[in-house]
Amino acid sequence: MADLIQIETDPETAAAVLDRVPLWFHTFSLNRSRGLYTHGVARDHRYRIPALPEDFGGMSVLDIGTFDGFYAFLAEARGAGRVVAVDNEQYREWVSSRWGVELQGGEGFAAIRELLDSEVDYQRIDAFDLDELGETFDLILCFGILHRVENPLGLLKIMRRRLAAGGQVLLETHGAADRTLDSAAVHIPAPGEVYAHDDFVYWGFTPAGLDAMARHAGFEGFELIDTPVIDGHPRVLGTLRSSPLD
Numbered sequence: 001m002a003d004l005i006q007i008e009t010d011p012e013t014a015a016a017v018l019d020r021v022p023l024w025f026h027t028f029s030l031n032r033s034r035g036l037y038t039h040g041v042a043r044d045h046r047y048r049i050p051a052l053p054e055d056f057g058g059m060s061v062l063d064i065g066t067f068d069g070f071y072a073f074l075a076e077a078r079g080a081g082r083v084v085a086v087d088n089e090q091y092r093e094w095v096s097s098r099w100g101v102e103l104q105g106g107e108g109f110a111a112i113r114e115l116l117d118s119e120v121d122y123q124r125i126d127a128f129d130l131d132e133l134g135e136t137f138d139l140i141l142c143f144g145i146l147h148r149v150e151n152p153l154g155l156l157k158i159m160r161r162r163l164a165a166g167g168q169v170l171l172e173t174h175g176a177a178d179r180t181l182d183s184a185a186v187h188i189p190a191p192g193e194v195y196a197h198d199d200f201v202y203w204g205f206t207p208a209g210l211d212a213m214a215r216h217a218g219f220e221g222f223e224l225i226d227t228p229v230i231d232g233h234p235r236v237l238g239t240l241r242s243s244p245l246d
């Protein structure tokens, strides 16, 4: 999966980048022949790749909760016309409590942006302030974040407002532990239950629950793509579309 983005920097530069950033969430291939990779703590995210366009053909893309920016850089590499990547850098808190590593915030993203000479626009803002961007997007990526916000319906409503006519949201989130796929229920894990020492996982969703919530937010509904179990954790992946009349 790391090889989907071609970086291929020289070994000295790669070593300096690996030295500078104390923890990575995403795995990037810095120099394949020397086997130099960032060792991202996010594992087994391959199931998301088939849901992404092979060709972003000039689309405007918003990646919410981008962390090191893998999906934003992939969108740019696959032809997106404009990519905005946002994060409130909440991860600094759970990276510290889970791995005892202190991040400044944004250092992994900045390092890859420089290596790629990328034009992805990084903004350190909260997803609940996205209306401040004042623009709409053809594709919004919302991966690994909906279960980490206190007001998931509010976030869906904000994404609906940021979506251009005919656009769609690709949504991936934590699933309900008991896997009751056809019930519009929400699982509420105890603090630290999903990931030890990480108190920021509030919800586990079912596809039916996401569908009901999406309709409240003004989408046509939630179209399920996959419900894999990754490293013992249920996940839900699908799309939210605006109504064709909007």
Ligand SMILES: C[S@@+](CC[C@H](N)C(=O)[O-])C[C@H]1O[C@@H](n2cnc3c(N)ncnc32)[C@H](O)[C@@H]1O
Binding pocket: 025, 042, 064, 065, 066, 067, 086, 087, 088, 089, 090, 091, 092, 125, 126, 127, 128, 142, 143, 144, 145, 148, 149
């Ligand atoms: C588990 S990581 C997922 C990273 C990436 N989207 C992926 O799926 O590989 C969740 C990200 O969402 C960010 N995040 C959480 N709450 C946020 C909020 N309210 N606004 C913006 N970013 C947020 C975190 O800081 C973190 O970078």
